Amino acid sequence: MEHKHKLVAAESSQARGTCPNYIIDRLSNLPDEVAHQMLSFLNFKELIRVGSVSKRCRELFLSTPSLVICSPDSGNKQKHLNLLDSFDRFLLHRGDSKIQRLSVSWCISSGLANKIFRMITWIHIAARCNVEVLDFALNGKHIPGTLELPACIFLCGSLRSLLVHMDTILKAPSFTCSSNLQCLTLKSVTMDEGFCKWISSSCKCIKKLQLSYVSIENITIESSSLESFSLVGSSLRGVHLCHLNISCEKLVDIHIEFYKFDSSSKSMNIFAPNLKYLTWIGSILNYHNLGKLTCLEKAEIFLKRKKDDYDFEKIFEALFREGSMQLQFYDISYLSLHAGGVFDDLVPAMVSLLRGMPNLKTLHINSYPRFFGSKSCKFNRKYWKSQNLDFVHRLEEVKIELSNGYNGVEFARYILDHAQNLKKMVIHYPPQQSYVERRLSKSKMISTTSIDYQKRDLHKLKNWSESGTYYRYMIRGKSA
Structure with missing residues (x-):
């Protein structure tokens, strides 16, 4: 006869008019590994409820290797203290059972600052229980100005991932030790330079670093x-x-996003011979010192411009002049350009960029409705032809999202007139540009490609974020 664990919930069942004999505890029948995997999606308050269901559920509750504790939504001090006490009792009852992951996210309110030492005790317990993933996030106005994580966590041989998120000065270990960390994430902390030295000298297995x-x-x-x-x-x-x-x-992926960076007095030096992905958002960080980068195959470039912030034409000219990055982009065959539109003040910069990619085969130009008021009627087909863009003869696929004006349409006509290998062209146009199909039909198409026209529903498009003016420069490599 199949064994079934039954819930003892008479009062609640009677309240619902249901016989308790028909309520099956399906969780108790699952293997520990499967049950623990399901419980890993719950925070500690939810785990407490599960543990009160049955004896079997209490065993699963006490042995679960993934622990997530968050401060209550309510600012009630007593609720915070009650949850802290409950977690302390839980750790006491579970003993030295392995903790695979401990995630602490707590808002330190007035009168609770002295409770931080209890959370530091949790880190000691996690290290003793061979924790592999530790996320420690504190926020609020009452966090101590300086906090040093216990030495045991840096000496913990099982620790593979560490996240520290709090507005405080984080001190580096005062001793030399070998760490098995593979992933380190630091947010909002103030670091001393000793931390960088510790990462370089002690973290011999680190693969991912996020600041x-x-x-x-x-x-x-x-x-x-x-x-x-x-x-x-x-x-x-x-x-x-x-x-x-x-x-x-061995670095293959770099993401740099920095706003209001004064490049005149700053510098960036990178040596990454195997780099495949480069994301660059913000101001230009002394582009002369990029060091050695690998040849790349795909590029995605985002421009969100404000006239007084960046001179994109000069930037791109500097990027592609001899002795800079010209040879680095020689193998790029895919470009997705997000510029708001083919606007007058961006066209020279686009030309400088496209000139540095002679082997381009796929080109996507995207626009955004919030920029449709910008001028884009200065550059005609004759201008594009005068630029002698070598990549056009190799183009196989083109997608252009038109905004207002004629620049984008004229660029599309130039491509149709000269791209003998073109296999596919997609044109997205706003409702007010009903003349696009008629205008492009007059092109002297050198290839046999057909054009896919798609009218854009501007009400369904999402605008770019209004926050900040930035320059985003992203390159994806051969394995992308």
Whole structure:
């Protein structure tokens, strides 16, 4: 006879008019691994409810290897204390059972600052229980100005991923030790330069490093194992970075997003011979010092411009002049350009960019309705022809999202007149440009391609974010 665990919930069942004998505890019949996987999606308060269902559920509750505890939504001090007490009792009852993941997210309110030491105790327990993933996030106005994580977490041989998110000064370990960390994420902390030295000297297995709004003037990372590096910051939030130096032979992915960065007094030096992905958002960080980059195959470029912020024509001319990055983009065959539209003030910059990609085969130009008021009627087909863009003869696929004006249409006509290998062209146009099909039909098409016209529903399009003016420069490599 099949064994079934039954819930003892007489009062609630009677209230619903249901016989308790027909209520089956399906969770109790699952293997531990499957049950624990399901429980990993619950926070601690939800786990408490599961643990009260049955004896079997309590066993699963006490042995679950994934623990997520968050401060209550209510600002009630007593509720915060009750949850802290419950978690302390839980850790006491579970003993030294393995903790695979511990995630702490807590808002430190007035009168609870002295409770942080209890959370530091949780880190000690997690290290003793061979934790593999530790996420430690504190927020609020009552966090101590300086916080040093316990030494045991840096000595924990099982730890593979560490996230620290809090507005405080984070001190580096005061000792030399070897760490098995593979992923390190630091957010909103103030770092001393000793932390970078510790990462370079002690984290021999690190593969992913993420720094988000981290206050530090100089970042120098040297690693033989690092594969992914991310840096996000803004001087508007008090983050003042002076120099960034990266030397990582296995690095394949770099994401840099920095706003209001004064490039005249800053520098960035990168040595990454195997780089395949480069995302660059924000101001230009001394593009002369990019170091050695691999040849790349795909590029995606985002421009959100404001006349006084960046001179894109000069930027691209500098990027592609001899001795800079010209040879680096020689193998690019795919380009997706997000520029709001083919506007008068951006066309020279686009030309400089396209001139540096002679082997381009696929070109996508995207536009956004919030920019449709910009001027785009200065550059005709004769202008495009005079630029002698070598890539046009190799083009096989083109998609252009038109905004207002004639620049985009004239560029499309130029392509149709000269792209003998063109196999596919897609034209998206706004409702007010009903003349597009008639105008393009007059082209002296050199290929046999057909054109797919698609009228754009502007009400369904999403605008770009209104926050900030930025320049985003993204390159994807051969494995993309």
